[in-house]
Amino acid sequence: MVLNDEQLAQFDREGWLFMPELFSPGEVAVLNRAARRIFAMDREEVVREKDGTTARTAFAAQNYDEACRRLGRHPRLVGPVRQILGGDVYMHQFKINAKAAFNGDVWQWHQDYGTWARDDEMPEPRAMNIALFLEDVTEFNGALMFIPRSHKGGVIEAGHDLQTTSYPLWTIDNATIARLVEEGGLIAPRGKAGSAMLFHSNLVHGSPSNMSPWDRTIVYLSLCHVDNHIRRFKRAEWIAHRDFTPIEALEDDCLMALVDEIAAAE
C-alpha cells in the first residue's frame, strides 16, 4: 500500500484522498460485528446521543477489542499515513462513529486539528485521520461533507459548542463556512463498505443527521507523527492517548486471520 505521486499531489492540493473498497467484504464483516458488540457495551468510552441510548461514538476500542486492535495496526491504514507524515506515527485517537439509522445526530463543521491543538496542545498539524466505512455510504445515511482546500489556511477560529450534540466540539461559524465553500466547493464522498477516506487534519468537515433506516458506521484512526505528540493531558486518556510508541504494522491479512483463529478455537 504505497501512494503514488498523483495521489500525493491530490492530497496536498485538495486535502483528501478517497480509496474505494480498500477492505474486502469479509474484513468489513469482522469489523462490523465488532462495532455492534462495542456499541452494546456499558462503558464510559461509548458515548450516547442526546437520547441517552443510541450509540454516537466509541473511543479506544483498539484497547478492548481484538478486531479493533488489529485494525489500529493495519498496514493499509497506517502505511499511507506514515508515508504522508514522513515517519513513525502513534495512535492519538481511535473511534467508531455510529451515525445510527434514524437517530444518528450531526457532527458540526469543524477541523480535527483545531481540537487537537486547543485541547491537547499538539504542536503542529502533523497528524491526520483515515476513516473506514463499515457500511455503504449513500446519499441517504448522513455522508461526511468536506470543503476541499480548506486545509490551506491553518487553524481557523472556532467556538466550543457544548449544546448542539451530546459531545463537545470546537466548531466554525457559518460565515466562515460559507466563504470556504465559495472558494473550495463541497464534496461528500460515497462508496461501498470497505472504502477509506484519508484527510488532512485541518480540512474542514461535518456530517448531517441520519434519518434513513441504514446505519453509517465509520472507524477513524487519528495518527500523529511521534515527534509531534501532545503536550497537555486535559482530556481523558481514552479520548486523547498518551502512549506515543510508534505503531508497528501487522500483516496485511491480520483481520481475516482473526476469523480463522476464532474458528480454530471453537
Next chain:
Amino acid sequence: MVLNDEQLAQFDREGWLFMPELFSPGEVAVLNRAARRIFAMDREEVVREKDGTTARTAFAAQNYDEACRRLGRHPRLVGPVRQILGGDVYMHQFKINAKAAFNGDVWQWHQDYGTWARDDEMPEPRAMNIALFLEDVTEFNGALMFIPRSHKGGVIEAGHDLQTTSYPLWTIDNATIARLVEEGGLIAPRGKAGSAMLFHSNLVHGSPSNMSPWDRTIVYLSLCHVDNHIRRFKRAEWIAHRDFTPIEALEDDCLMALVDEIAAAE
C-alpha cells in the same frame, strides 16, 4: 400541461412524478424574491425554527403576496393535479418551506393525508401536493426523501410529535419506515430550481436537516378535490383553508407578466 399515459401510470404505481425545470429561471427569481420578503415578515403565518429566528415555513402567502397568489393559480401546477384528481380543486394549504442554509431542521417521516384526515377530517386522500423547488436541490441541502409505493397501504398509524421540531407533525415509527423502505426503497429527487415534484398524499416522506451554506426553499400547493373538502375546522384557517371555491387557473405567463406590471408601474 397535460400528463401523458406513462406519467399517469408511474404516478399510480410509484406515487410520485418529477418534472424537471417546469418553471424558468426568470419565474423562479420572481418567486424567490417573494419568499425572502415573506420570511422577513413578522406575522403568525411565518413559523420559525426552534432557534426562534430562522424561518421554517410560511403559510397562506397566496393571500398576502401577489407572486404567490399567481403561483397558487398557476396552470402548470393546478393542471396536473386537476387531471389526476379528476375535477375541480380548491387550495387546502399553501406553504413555503425554507430549509434554510445551516439552520433548516428536519421534517420527520410522515404522510400528508395522515394529518389532513386526523386534524381536518378530510374524507379521502383525494388531495395532493405539488412542490416547486426555488433553488437547486442537491445532495447537500436537505433534499426530500420519499418511499416509493408507500401510498398503497392507506393511512398508516402515527403519533403526534410535538417535540422534535417547532411544528407539530403526525409521524410514523421507525420500524414501519424500515419495513416500507425494505419494500419500496428510497428516492431523493434532485434537480435545478424550477423543477417540481408531484406526490400522492399518502406517500411517506421526510427531509433531513440542512447544514450546507445553501438554502433549499420549496413551495407546496396542497390541492384538494372540491367534493372532498375538510369537515373539521380545528386548525387555524391559514393552515387548513376553509374556502372551497374551485381554483380558476391563470394564464401560463402570469408570473413573468407580474415583472412587466411592476416595471410599468415604477
